[in-house]
Amino acid sequence: xxxxxxxxxxxxxxxxxxxxSAVQPAEEQARILGLENxxxxxxxxxxxAALKMLLAPELVYVDYDGKLLDKVxxxxxxxxxxxxxQRIVSESMNVHLYGAVAVVSGVYRETGEKxxxxxxxxxxFTDTWVLRSESWMCVASHSTSISP
Amino acid sequence: xxxxxxxxxxxxxxxxxxxxxxxADVDAVTxxxxxxxxxxxxxxxxxxxxxxxxxxxxxxxxxxDGSLRTKAEFLARMxxxxxxxxxxxxxxxxAHMLGTTVVVTGVYMMKGVENGKAYARRGRFIDTWxxxxxxxxxxxxxxxxxxx
Numbered sequence: 001x002x003x004x005x006x007x008x009x010x011x012x013x014x015x016x017x018x019x020x021s022a023v024q025p026a027e028e029q030a031r032i033l034g035l036e037n038x039x040x041x042x043x044x045x046x047x048x049a050a051l052k053m054l055l056a057p058e059l060v061y062v063d064y065d066g067k068l069l070d071k072v073x074x075x076x077x078x079x080x081x082x083x084x085x086q087r088i089v090s091e092s093m094n095v096h097l098y099g100a101v102a103v104v105s106g107v108y109r110e111t112g113e114k115x116x117x118x119x120x121x122x123x124x125f126t127d128t129w130v131l132r133s134e135s136w137m138c139v140a141s142h143s144t145s146i147s148p
Numbered sequence: 149x150x151x152x153x154x155x156x157x158x159x160x161x162x163x164x165x166x167x168x169x170x171x172a173d174v175d176a177v178t179x180x181x182x183x184x185x186x187x188x189x190x191x192x193x194x195x196x197x198x199x200x201x202x203x204x205x206x207x208x209x210x211x212x213d214g215s216l217r218t219k220a221e222f223l224a225r226m227x228x229x230x231x232x233x234x235x236x237x238x239x240x241x242x243a244h245m246l247g248t249t250v251v252v253t254g255v256y257m258m259k260g261v262e263n264g265k266a267y268a269r270r271g272r273f274i275d276t277w278x279x280x281x282x283x284x285x286x287x288x289x290x291x292x293x294x295x296x
Contacts, residue, residue, distance in 0.1 A: 062272050065293075065296050103208070124216060128276055140274050142210075144292040147214075
């Protein structure tokens with residue numbers, strides 16, 4: 001439960017963006033970047049409970065190899081015992097807000113072990129977040145491999 | 149998303165509208181899917197004027213090789229005399245309406261000649277469209293080769 005606390009703070013701290021003009025886009029962008037980082041941590045720690053909070057039920061996930069996954073399939077892929085992520089970093093992230101929808105683009109790096117062999121991924125990603133019941137949830141995530 | 153093409157062939161182009169959408173939502177989704185097809189046509193005909201009207205000025209395009217392109221870079225590539233697209237097909241499109249934003253996922257196939265070499269590509273894409281100043285504009289587009 002305590003592992004979820006930072007995510008709960010980020011989610012519960014989300015104000016009503018469209019209705020409250022006092023909310024600064026920069027604050028909202030920072031909150032969404034916090035959720036992106038929480039996502040990375042959850043993948044590294046195989047924290048499915050945290051991921052369930054971050055991802056919308058209708059999630060569309062396109063992996064770096066073009067595979068299309070729904071939320072259940074994505075969570076299963078994260079839980080795979082043959083994949084052991086060791087380091088996950090998202091960088092060069094930009095957030096674009098369109099009312100209650102936010103699009104984050106950035107670069108994702110992951111190193112670890114898969115089937116006992118080291119691997120390294122470097123991907124360009126685009127995530128689409130939607131503000132729902134005062135919480136941001138990711139509805140679409142798309143990755144494309146780039147050279148390491 | 150895609151690259152270019154001379155002839156548009158729309159094969160098995162199907163759109164599933166998410167459940168419980170209002171009439172206005174269905175209209176918006178229909179319009180966005182029509183714009184997706186207009187995009188294909190514009191690329192095929194190297195119609196940069198049409199593309200200019202479809203793309204938001206701040207669009208973020210992640211191409212099939214992970215390269216990041218601005219609107220100006222994308223349009224410049226379209227104009228390139230080294231690029232000779234021949235066929236572009238979009239299929240299996242699904243659109244999700246999220247307030248004033250529509251997220252479209254689908255598969256594209258394209259053939260053509262680039263720098264004197266023939267190419268054939270098949271990939272998955274996600275495009276995000278935002279309703280701005282009375283028009284639907286594409287704000288992000290990402291493609292990933294289907295390798296599996």
